[in-house]
Every structure is written in structure tokens, then in C-alpha cells.
Amino acid sequence: MNSPTQVLGACPHDCPDTCSLVTTVQDGKAVKLQGNPAHPHTAGVLCTKVSRYIERNDHAERLLQPLRRVGPKGSGRFEPVSWNAALDDIAERLHVLKSNNPETIVPYSYAGTMGLVQGESMDRRFFHKLGASLLDRTICSTAGSEALGFTLGGKVGMRVQFFAEAKLILIWGSNSIASNLHFWRHAQAAKRAGARLVCIDPRKTETADKCDEHVALLPGTDAALAFALMHELIVNGWLDADYLERYTLGWEPLRERALQWPPARAAAVCGVPEAQIVALARAYGTTRPAAIRLNYGMQRVRGGGNAARAIACLPALVGAWRDRAGGLLLSSSGQFPVDRAALHRPDLLAGRRPRTINMSTIGDALLDTAHPIRALVVYNSNPVAVAPDSAKVVAGFAREDLFTVVLEQFQTDTADFADYVLPATTQLEHWDIHTSYGHTDVLLNRPALAPRGEARSNAWVFRELARRMGFDEPCFSDDDEALCRSAFAPGAIDVEELQAQGFSSLKLPDAPFAEGGFPTPSGRCEFFSERLAAQGQDGLPDHLPNYEAAGSSTEFPLAMISPPARNFLNSSFVNVRSLRAIEGEPLLEIHEDDAAARGIVDGAMVRVFNGRGEHRCRAEVSRRARPGVVHGLGIWWRKLGADGTNVNQLTSQRLTDIGRGPTFYDCLVEVALDA
Numbered sequence: 001m002n003s004p005t006q007v008l009g010a011c012p013h014d015c016p017d018t019c020s021l022v023t024t025v026q027d028g029k030a031v032k033l034q035g036n037p038a039h040p041h042t043a044g045v046l047c048t049k050v051s052r053y054i055e056r057n058d059h060a061e062r063l064l065q066p067l068r069r070v071g072p073k074g075s076g077r078f079e080p081v082s083w084n085a086a087l088d089d090i091a092e093r094l095h096v097l098k099s100n101n102p103e104t105i106v107p108y109s110y111a112g113t114m115g116l117v118q119g120e121s122m123d124r125r126f127f128h129k130l131g132a133s134l135l136d137r138t139i140c141s142t143a144g145s146e147a148l149g150f151t152l153g154g155k156v157g158m159r160v161q162f163f164a165e166a167k168l169i170l171i172w173g174s175n176s177i178a179s180n181l182h183f184w185r186h187a188q189a190a191k192r193a194g195a196r197l198v199c200i201d202p203r204k205t206e207t208a209d210k211c212d213e214h215v216a217l218l219p220g221t222d223a224a225l226a227f228a229l230m231h232e233l234i235v236n237g238w239l240d241a242d243y244l245e246r247y248t249l250g251w252e253p254l255r256e257r258a259l260q261w262p263p264a265r266a267a268a269v270c271g272v273p274e275a276q277i278v279a280l281a282r283a284y285g286t287t288r289p290a291a292i293r294l295n296y297g298m299q300r301v302r303g304g305g306n307a308a309r310a311i312a313c314l315p316a317l318v319g320a321w322r323d324r325a326g327g328l329l330l331s332s333s334g335q336f337p338v339d340r341a342a343l344h345r346p347d348l349l350a351g352r353r354p355r356t357i358n359m360s361t362i363g364d365a366l367l368d369t370a371h372p373i374r375a376l377v378v379y380n381s382n383p384v385a386v387a388p389d390s391a392k393v394v395a396g397f398a399r400e401d402l403f404t405v406v407l408e409q410f411q412t413d414t415a416d417f418a419d420y421v422l423p424a425t426t427q428l429e430h431w432d433i434h435t436s437y438g439h440t441d442v443l444l445n446r447p448a449l450a451p452r453g454e455a456r457s458n459a460w461v462f463r464e465l466a467r468r469m470g471f472d473e474p475c476f477s478d479d480d481e482a483l484c485r486s487a488f489a490p491g492a493i494d495v496e497e498l499q500a501q502g503f504s505s506l507k508l509p510d511a512p513f514a515e516g517g518f519p520t521p522s523g524r525c526e527f528f529s530e531r532l533a534a535q536g537q538d539g540l541p542d543h544l545p546n547y548e549a550a551g552s553s554t555e556f557p558l559a560m561i562s563p564p565a566r567n568f569l570n571s572s573f574v575n576v577r578s579l580r581a582i583e584g585e586p587l588l589e590i591h592e593d594d595a596a597a598r599g600i601v602d603g604a605m606v607r608v609f610n611g612r613g614e615h616r617c618r619a620e621v622s623r624r625a626r627p628g629v630v631h632g633l634g635i636w637w638r639k640l641g642a643d644g645t646n647v648n649q650l651t652s653q654r655l656t657d658i659g660r661g662p663t664f665y666d667c668l669v670e671v672a673l674d675a
């Protein structure tokens with residue numbers, strides 16, 4: 001036996017925490033995987049999911065060789081083929097489509113890995129050179145993040161560690177214990193030092209359980225709540241007039257709009273007691289430092305962008321930005337000086353301007369016969385499970401005339417519809433470099449293990465396809481390590497530190513907007529946005545009711561949200577047995593009154609349905625649900641559900657007000673006992 005070695009890496013998953021990993025390797029096997037104790041944000045702790053990453057890596061069902069479809073689409077019947085045969089045939093098919101019209105080829109990828117190399121380097125170069133359709137990657141965060149761009153100027157905000165010093169923390173649209181564990185550490189430290197924690201979420205989550213107060217508002221009513229808070233700040237004089245004067249734009253019109261939202265009006269819209277809103281406003285107006293941890297859970301509704309803008313105004317009203325422990329954090333990702341031009345090489349488009357496909361409406365796009373998609377290359381994503389309006393998504397993927405290539409670690413619902421499935425490496429087997437959307441460190445991921453079977457990295461696959469297509473620019477020969485180096489311009493980050501300790505912190509001010517300096521066109525916090533007004537939109541934030549607002553339909557009286565399950569990461573880890581055992585099976589949480597009215601008892605099988613479809617699962621009569629709202633915890637693999645569907649059978653393809661994002665949590669349903 002050789003002595004064990006330790007390899008530093010980074011968690012690749014779509015999670016704000018981007019933990020630093022230490023993998024212990026002995027005789028070519030990973031024997032232990034831990035959080036890096038030397039990385040301050042990770043602090044030696046991993047979530048339950050990724051502490052099982054070796055189980056995922058060594059899983060008996062890992063895809064280990066290229067596969068070619070033999071059965072009908074969706075049947076999941078494949079035969080093994082060699083890499084050469086698969087890549088030659090794929091290149092040939094793409095070449096024919098390219099000669100005709102390259103825009104009929106569409107890449108489909110999201111954040112299966114957040115790595116810059118395996119997520120957005122050689123792939124982008126390949127599709128740019130090809131002239132393929134561009135993909136608008138909206139499925140998660142564009143509503144909130146573009147909205148924030150209008151108000152604050154970008155994905156910028158508080159530094160996460162300073163939440164520990166706040167005296168009031170609003171956790172808004174986030175189940176932090178499940179989805180942002182390392183932020184929760186700071187919130188707990190603040191609580192121990194006497195801070196008050198308030199959770200604003202329709203669901204009584206495990207996070208809400210641990211906060212001092214829970215505001216269980218109806219889905220999609222956050223802007224109304226934000227305006228009522230502003231109303232109270234104004235009428236009680238809890239304003240920082242100096243901050244408003246010097247560092248904001250559009251205070252007069254915002255003030256007027258906010259005055260139209262007395263707490264009683266918001267209470268009726270949000271479905272929460274008026275007194276709770278008044279008390280929250282008093283706390284926010286009179287406690288310093290006050291911090292808001294906003295998360296993407298609140299922006300998956302029609303007015304999600306406007307709601308994020310309204311909330312992002314709040315810290316400026318009270319001058320919370322003056323303190324390093326005050327202000328707001330939605331995402332920190334805008335602070336990294338990533339050299340995307342070097343990674344993506346948009347110059348390879350050579351003046352062409354291909355059409356853009358919105359990934360959130362892939363169902364409709366695949367069924368559009370006027371502007372057909374003929375080939376789809378899917379990697380780092382499982383759209384058949386995660387995209388809204390599954391009936392359409394599945395019908396699109398089932399098209400016999402669609403050529404589909406899926407790069408995957410596992411035989412997912414999407415891989416079942418592929419013509420070719422190509423086995424992908426895991427984070428333990430490839431190089432990568434990472435930024436984060438929850439902290440401000442860059443992390444390097446070194447491979448700890450040789451790839452299992454014939455698995456290859458995404459970048460390798462696109463390099464090989466480029467060669468076969470005759471793309472001969474030198475950038476198509478960059479290997480994965482060279483791609484890591486091209487992610488940041490020379491001097492932009494401390495490469496020596498990164499190589500030595502696996503992470504390197506950006507040098508940033510503690511309180512970025514203490515004296516204004518917002519990265520907006522005016523340099524101020526823009527309550528009123530000229531840029532939005534120029535697009536014909538309302539320059540001020542507003543409350544836009546849901547497309548499918550709670551109580552607006554007698555046919556479908558219940559609002560359904562489908563937030564993440566704690567032990568899965570979107571649809572990743574659903575196939576890891578030990579984690580699935582904790583989650584059990586797809587569940588619908590329902591309040592006892594709503595259950596009783598339908599004769600539903602705890603544990604009964606139910607039908608959840610609306611005009612788009614029907615999904616069968618088990619009901620859990622749960623204190624986590626408020627009356628009128630049910631929760632279908634996600635995102636299960638369809639094929640592991642009771643009737644081969646998941647919650648997205650019910651969600652719609654309608655888009656958000658800003659950012660063209662999906663509206664997963666803007667969805668009305670009815671529930672009935674399954675006969």
C-alpha cells in the first residue's frame with residue numbers, strides 16, 4: 001500500500017458556498033473527502049450531499065462508455081460504441097446541419113458544474129465557431145440578477161462573513177440551512193451575539209424554525225411587503241436622509257409609490273397579519289446594522305425582477321450600507337474579474353449574429369416547426385427533469401427527427417432521450433477553476449483520480465469535435481490546465497496563492513457602498529432606472545401580481561411552490577441511494593385544513609393537477625405548509641416518481657418581468673385523493 005496523498009479541489013455544484021475540498025487518495029482510490037479546514041468559508045464542513053461525493057463518483061451506475069441509442073426515443077435502450085465511432089458520427093451529423101443552417105444546432109447547458117473550464121470554455125468556443133444558436137441561460141437567476149443590475153449596478157453586495165456582526169438579519173426567499181449552509185453559520189454567530197433573525201418565506205422551512213420570526217407570505221407577494229416596509233420607514237421617519245440625498249436616484253417618485261402601500265393593504269395581498277408587517281418595519285427601521293440575505297427563491301414568479309428591485313432599495317432608505325454588517329447580498333458573482341472573452345472567444349462568431357434560444361422555454365422551442373431545432377447538445381443539465389411544462393419538454397425531446405447528444409455522468413431522464421450519451425468525468429477526475437456566488441474567493445480544482453472507465457471531460461469532448469470539424473484555430477488545442485490559466489487575465493488574481501492553498505481571496509473593501517459608489521450609470525443606488533424606462537418598462541419597481549395568483553381561480557385554488565429538497569441539488573444526487581433514502585419519495589406538503597377539505601390524510605397518494613398536467617405523489621400533512629399553498633419538493637427524476645412525472649409537469653413556461661426567467665413558483669393547482 002502506498003501512503004495516502006491529499007488533493008485540493010472545489011465543490012462544483014450550483015450552490016452559493018463553493019466549498020474547498022480535500023480528497024484523500026490511496027492506491028488510485030478516493031478514501032476520504034472533507035471540507036478544507038484552512039479555507040475560512042468552508043471551515044472544514046461540507047453539506048450532507050457532498051460529503052457523499054465519493055459514493056456518487058464510485059456509483060455502480062456511473063456512465064463509463066459512450067452509448068448509441070437502439071430503442072425508440074425515451075426508452076433508455078442503448079448499445080456501447082467506441083469514442084471514435086461516436087465522435088466521428090456526431091461531427092458528421094453536425095457538419096451536415098452546419099452546411100445547411102448552423103442555427104438549427106443548439107447547445108443546452110447549465111450549472112451541473114459551476115467550473116469555468118467544464119462549464120464555459122471549449123464548449124462556447126466550439127459553438128461560436130460553428131455559428132450555432134446562442135442559449136439564454138435563464139433557468140435559475142436572471143430575473144433577480146438583472147433586476148439587481150438595474151438597482152445596485154450588478155451582482156454585488158455585502159461580504160458574507162460580516163453577516164456575523166449584524167443585529168438584524170432578514171433571510172428573504174432562502175432556505176439557508178438547506179441551500180446556503182455556510183452563510184447560516186454566520187447567521188447563527190450573529191444570533192448568539194444577540195441578533196434577531198427573520199425568515200420571509202411561504203414555507204415554514206427548517207431555517208424558519210430556527211429564526212426568531214417567520215413571515216409566511218403568499219408566493220409572489222414580496223414587493224408588496226417591501227413597499228409596506230418603506231411606507232412605515234417613511235411615516236415614522238426611520239430614514240437616513242443624508243444617504244438618500246447623496247447616494248440614491250429617484251427617491252421622490254419611490255416615496256410616492258411607497259406611500260400607496262399602508263401595511264393593511266400589503267397584509268391583504270401577502271396574506272399575513274398587519275401587525276407582523278408593522279413590527280418588522282420597526283425592527284428594520286430602528287436596528288443597526290441590518291442585513292438582508294436575499295435568495296433566488298423569491299424571483300421565480302411573474303414579478304420576480306420587480307420584487308428583487310423593491311427589496312434592493314431598502315438598505316439605502318435606512319443607510320444600512322454604511323456598516324460592513326449592513327446592506328444586502330443576493331449574489332457575489334459580479335465581483336470576479338473573469339476574462340470571459342478569453343474563455344468563450346465570441347470573436348469566433350466572425351460577425352455572425354445567431355438567434356438566441358431561451359432555455360426556460362425549451363419545450364416550446366423544440367416544438368416550433370417554423371424555426372426548427374434539428375440538433376441539441378446537452379451537458380451540465382437535465383432539462384427533461386428541471387425545465388418547466390414537462391409535457392411539452394418531453395414531447396420535444398421525443399421528436400424522432402431531433403438529433404440529441406447528452407454528456408452526462410448518469411443515465412438521467414434527459415439521457416434517456418439521447419441519440420448518443422457520452423460519459424463525463426466528475427470533479428474528482430478533471431481540472432477546473434471556480435468563482436462563487438456566495439463568497440469572493442477563487443478556487444482551483446486539481447484532479448484527484450484518473451477518470452473511471454472511458455469518461456472524459458466536457459472540454460475534451462468539444463476539443464475532439466472541433467478537430468473533427470476542421471476547426472484549426474490554436475485556441476482549440478488548449479488543454480484543460482491551459483483553460484484554467486486563461487480564465488483570469490494575468491495579474492487579476494494571486495495565482496501563486498491559488499496554487500499553494502487551493503483558494504485565493506479577492507481584495508475588496510469591507511463596506512462597498514458606505515459612501516455610494518454603486519456600479520450603476522449614475523454611481524447611485526437607482527430606485528428609478530433610466531435604463532428600464534428607456535426599454536419602455538416602469539422605471540420604478542412595482543408589485544406585479546402572479547400570473548396565477550393564490551385565490552384567483554376556483555378551479556385551481558392552491559398555489560404550488562417547488563423548492564429544493566435539502567438532500568438533493570436540483571436533480572443531482574437523486575440517484576445516490578443514501579441521500580434518496582433520507583428524502584424518501586416525492587412529497588406534497590399540504591396544510592391540515594386544505595387536506596381535510598379534500599379528505600386527504602397524511603401519507604395518502606394524491607393527484608396534483610392543473611390545465612398543463614397531472615403528477616401523482618404522496619401527501620404529507622405538514623405544519624410547514626400554510627393554508628392555500630402546497631409544496632412539491634424538488635427536483636426528483638421523473639423515472640423515480642410514482643407515475644413517471646415530477647412537479648414540472650405542472651409548472652408553466654411563462655416568463656418573469658425582467659430577465660426572461662422561469663416562473664416555477666407561480667403555479668396554481670388542485671389536489672385530490674388518488675382513486
Ligand SMILES: Nc1nc2c(c(=O)[nH]1)N[C@H]1C(S)=C(S)[C@@H](COP(=O)(O)OP(=O)(O)OC[C@H]3O[C@@H](n4cnc5c(=O)[nH]c(N)nc54)[C@H](O)[C@@H]3O)O[C@H]1N2
Pocket residue numbers: 014015016140141172173174175176178179180200201202203205218219220221222295296297298299301561563564565566567568569570665
Ligand atoms: N440542498 C440544496 N441546496 C441548493 C439547491 C438545491 O437544490 N438543494 N439549489 C441550488 C440552487 S440551483 C440555487 S439557485 C441556490 C438558491 O436556491 P433557492 O432555489 O433560492 O433555494 P432555497 O434557499 O431553498 O430558497 C428557496 C426558498 O424560497 C421560498 N419561496 C418560494 N416562493 C417564494 C416567494 O414567492 N417569496 C419568498 N420570499 N420565498 C419564496 C421557498 O419556500 C424556499 O424555502 O441554492 C442552491 N443550493
Ligand SMILES: Nc1nc2c(c(=O)[nH]1)N[C@H]1C(S)=C(S)[C@@H](COP(=O)(O)OP(=O)(O)OC[C@H]3O[C@@H](n4cnc5c(=O)[nH]c(N)nc54)[C@H](O)[C@@H]3O)O[C@H]1N2
Pocket residue numbers: 014110111112113118139140141379380381382383386387407408409410412424425426427458562563564569570571572634635647648651664
Ligand atoms: N420545479 C422546479 N424546477 C426547477 C427549480 C425549482 O426550484 N423548482 N430550480 C431551477 C433552478 S434554480 C436551476 S439552477 C435548475 C437546475 O437545473 P440543472 O442545471 O439542469 O441542474 P441539475 O438538475 O443538477 O442537473 C445537472 C446535471 O449535470 C450533470 N453534471 C454534473 N457535472 C458534470 C460535468 O462535469 N459534465 C457533464 N457533462 N455533466 C455534469 C449532473 O450529473 C446532472 O445530471 O433547475 C430549475 N428547475
Ligand code: SF4
Pocket residue numbers: 011012013015016017018019046047048049050051181182569
Ligand atoms: S453543495 Fe454547497 S455546501 Fe455542499 S459542499 Fe458544495 S458548496 Fe459546500
Ligand SMILES: [Mo]
Pocket residue numbers: 014139140141
Ligand atoms: Mo439555481
